[in-house]
Amino acid sequence: MEFMEVISKRRAIRKYKKDPIPDVILQKLFYTLSLAPSGNNRQPYKFLFIKDEKLRREIVQRACHQEFLYDAPVIMVACCEPGRSFDTAIAVDHLVLAATNEGLGTCWVGWFERDVVKEILGIEPHMEVPILIPIGYPDESPSARPRKSLDELIEVI
Numbered sequence: 001m002e003f004m005e006v007i008s009k010r011r012a013i014r015k016y017k018k019d020p021i022p023d024v025i026l027q028k029l030f031y032t033l034s035l036a037p038s039g040n041n042r043q044p045y046k047f048l049f050i051k052d053e054k055l056r057r058e059i060v061q062r063a064c065h066q067e068f069l070y071d072a073p074v075i076m077v078a079c080c081e082p083g084r085s086f087d088t089a090i091a092v093d094h095l096v097l098a099a100t101n102e103g104l105g106t107c108w109v110g111w112f113e114r115d116v117v118k119e120i121l122g123i124e125p126h127m128e129v130p131i132l133i134p135i136g137y138p139d140e141s142p143s144a145r146p147r148k149s150l151d152e153l154i155e156v157i
């Protein structure tokens with residue numbers, strides 16, 4: 001896809017097919033994470049890709065309660081050093097757009113119990129877990145959600 005098409009076609013997907021994601025595509029997604037810029041090039045993050053069904057169920061049941069996450073074959077859990085969720089969001093957006101380009105659906109999920117996710121996955125207590133991203137083939141094609149007008153968003157001075 002052309003780049004502007006990727007950006008305009010991305011949607012929050014909340015219905016997934018259970019089809020697995022081929023490893024070659026996952027490898028591409030991993031690579032896009034590694035290309036992201038970060039302050040002082042510190043790369044203050046780590047990304048866990050949860051394929052294990054038991055672990056995914058546990059995350060949804062105990063920490064998230066958003067049932068649509070069950071069907072996605074992969075949940076990506078972003079972890080970062082304290083106060084570095086800004087850098088992390090940049091890397092995650094690389095992944096989200098690259099996934100869209102591969103015909104995959106994603107959804108940013110920020111509403112979950114972070115301490116429970118950390119306990120389930122054995123993440124060190126000082127690390128932050130800013131976001132989860134389910135990844136899978138979409139089983140819905142939602143229309144574009146409304147946005148503020150450019151006049152509301154942007155001021156050129």
Ligand SMILES: Cc1cc2nc3c(=O)[nH]c(=O)nc-3n(C[C@H](O)[C@H](O)[C@H](O)COP(=O)(O)O)c2cc1C
Nearest residue numbers: 010011012013014066107108109110111112144145
């Ligand atoms: C930081 C962040 C956190 C979000 N958390 C959730 C969430 O916990 N659950 C959910 O269903 N969607 C969540 N979303 C998705 C938004 O609801 C969605 O992006 C927004 O409604 C716009 O729709 P679109 O992504 O299809 O353009 C989140 C999005 C962002 C950027």
